[in-house]
Amino acid sequence: MGKVLKQGVTIKGTKDGLLFFLDDSRPFSAVLKELKYKLEQNNASHIWDGPEMKVKIKLGQRQISKPEEIAVRELFSIRKNLIIHEFESEGMPYLLDRESGIEMLSGTVRSGQVLTHTGDILLLGDVNPGGTIQSTGSIYVMGAIRGLAHAGSKGDETAIIAASILRPTQLRIADVISRPPDQWDESEVNMRFAYLVNNQIAVEKMHHLSRIRPDQEWKENNKRP
Structure with missing residues (x-):
């Protein structure tokens, strides 16, 4: 008899709201996929569409990167009554590489x-048509x-550009410029990110980040003492 794979996402109710336990033994991309499936289910509408509830995300012994946190928050945005109040890792900060951080504006x-x-x-916020956002690192x-975004402006080819709605007039990563804007799918509503592959800019849904950029996760893990 085959081994039964345990759930990647376990949900428990408390007097303060909901706890989401994300299995730290599973690939984070698989956990995100299961989380997306559960949040989109309709058979639990008494929870998903009820009054506002606080959500705590428990990561076990896993730390996550800032893009991974953003991907989780984006998934929860489809349920307006579920408000993430806290991420928690066991015995350590939940974010990787906190000392270098990311500036929020x-x-x-x-x-x-x-x-x-x-x-x-x-x-x-938004980048309107005719507006430009430029950074030496990644842009979230x-x-x-809907304007121009330029990440890795000093040559960082590992930088990415991510947005809830990605419909730019132009994207640039390092010295590479995107194809004409008619490539961007107007029907796509999920958060997406752009990255460099084979000296061209490609676009994927946000939950594919850990699969496409595993090298970034490795480098961040090895910055910890």
Whole structure:
């Protein structure tokens, strides 16, 4: 008889809200896939569509990167009543490489404006047509990119560009410029990220990040003493 694979996501209710246990022995991409499936189910609508509930994400002995945290938050955004209040790892900070961090800004980059940054940046807002966001590291936008985004502006080819709505006029990573904007699928509503592969810019859904960029996870893990 075959071995039964235990659940990657376990949900428990408490007096304060809901606990989501994410199995630290499974690949994070597989856990994200299972989490997405469970959040999209309709047979638990009394929970998913009920009153506002606090959510705590327990990661076990796993630490996650900032892009992975953003991917989890994006999945939960489909259930407006489920509000993530905390991530927790056992005996350690839940985020990898906290000392270098990521700068978070909020606002809208309007037409004619240029937002430049050194390092990774998380923008809570939109980049409108005619606006530009440029960073020497990766760019994460919890909103829409409809203007120009340039990540890895000093030559970092491992940088990525991620957004809740990715419909840019142009993308650049390091010295590579995207194809014409008609390549971007207007029907796609999931968070996506752009990255370099074979000297071309490709786009994938956010939950594929750990599969496509496993080298980044390895480097971050090995920065810890």
